[in-house]
Ligand SMILES: [Mg+2]
């Protein structure tokens with residue numbers, strides 16, 4: 001199996017979890033995040049971000065605030081020649097019972113149609129069970145937990161058999177996949 005697409009959670013996976021982040025100046029990359037992403041890019045893997053942003057639905061910040069944060073993140077990453085192919089977000093609160101909030105798969109379905117993605121060429125990594133379950137629900141080949149952000153807590157909470165792979169950070173994730181011959 002060869003991985004062509006990587007679905008990434010944003011908060012706690014690429015950048016430091018800041019609890020309803022709305023200020024672009026607060027965007028802070030996690031250790032080894034950019035180094036890991038660079039390696040995936042070098043292998044020709046397409047990077048996508050799919051992120052639950054219930055702070056919008058809860059009224060804590062606006063869609064415009066979210067765009068500014070995402071733009072800052074993409075600007076920083078582009079300094080390292082890391083391009084994010086696309087970003088999807090769910091703006092709803094859990095009570096809205098929408099079809100996009102992870103672990104639901106509508107964000108995947110949108111990107112899948114737009115770019116003709118194949119689920120068994122796609123993997124996900126995130127710091128919460130809902131990230132990993134989204135990948136499972138979408139039929140991805142591998143659904144990984146990262147131990148940054150809420151990752152340690154998610155690992156304790158389990159259930160552990162939901163996680164196909166557990167990585168310390170995005171660089172560790174890259175090497176784990178490389179060792180498996182997936183890249
Ligand atoms: Mg997260």
Ligand SMILES: [Zn+2]
Pocket residue numbers: 090091092098099100101
């Ligand atoms: Zn939604």
